[in-house]
Amino acid sequence: MVSKVFNRLTSRLLVLGMLALVAVAASSSAAARAGQQDAGDTHASSTLTVRNTRYGRILLDGRGRALYAFTRDRRGGRSRCYGACAKKWPVYFAKGRPLAGTGARQSLVGTTLRQDGRRQITYNGRPLYFYVGDKSPGQILCQNVNEFGGTWLVVHPNGQLVR
Numbered sequence: 087m088v089s090k091v092f093n094r095l096t097s098r099l100l101v102l103g104m105l106a107l108v109a110v111a112a113s114s115s116a117a118a119r120a121g122q123q124d125a126g127d128t129h130a131s132s133t134l135t136v137r138n139t140r141y142g143r144i145l146l147d148g149r150g151r152a153l154y155a156f157t158r159d160r161r162g163g164r165s166r167c168y169g170a171c172a173k174k175w176p177v178y179f180a181k182g183r184p185l186a187g188t189g190a191r192q193s194l195v196g197t198t199l200r201q202d203g204r205r206q207i208t209y210n211g212r213p214l215y216f217y218v219g220d221k222s223p224g225q226i227l228c229q230n231v232n233e234f235g236g237t238w239l240v241v242h243p244n245g246q247l248v249r
Contacts, residue, residue, distance in 0.1 A: 136189025144240040150223025155212040158236030162211040171234040178214040180205040210245025
């Protein structure tokens with residue numbers, strides 16, 4: 087009798103533990119997706135701007151966050167940054183029509199479709215990304231860094247990569 091009660095209690099605790107793990111995993115996954123989507127959630131962030139930095143004049147989003155291009159992406163092609171790469175280098179998603187703010191050229195602004203069907207903002211045909219470590223406006227921590235099979239570079243307003 088005692089062993090049956092113990093077995094039932096153990097089974098219930100195991101089920102509760104598994105449910106808790108599933109809940110934590112689901113919320114972590116949702117938070118990660120929200121972090122990636124944050125880049126395209128407002129009209130201001132879908133506007134490319136230009137600012138003077140130690141690398142010269144470069145592209146930023148509407149919130150002043152640095153935008154990077156990945157040399158492994160072919161100009162005019164789709165992104166090659168997925169999975170772990172996209173976690174470290176969040177995609178600059180389009181919400182509505184992306185706009186060129188002061189100093190950027192509307193003729194160079196575009197989008198490319200990602201594997202999931204969402205639109206990623208491009209500039210001069212290059213998909214754009216943020217660096218997860220850049221926490222404040224104007225911060226540029228990963229210029230000219232080699233990761234995930236390519237080099238990450240900030241972008242001049244003329245569309246050229248800063249080397």
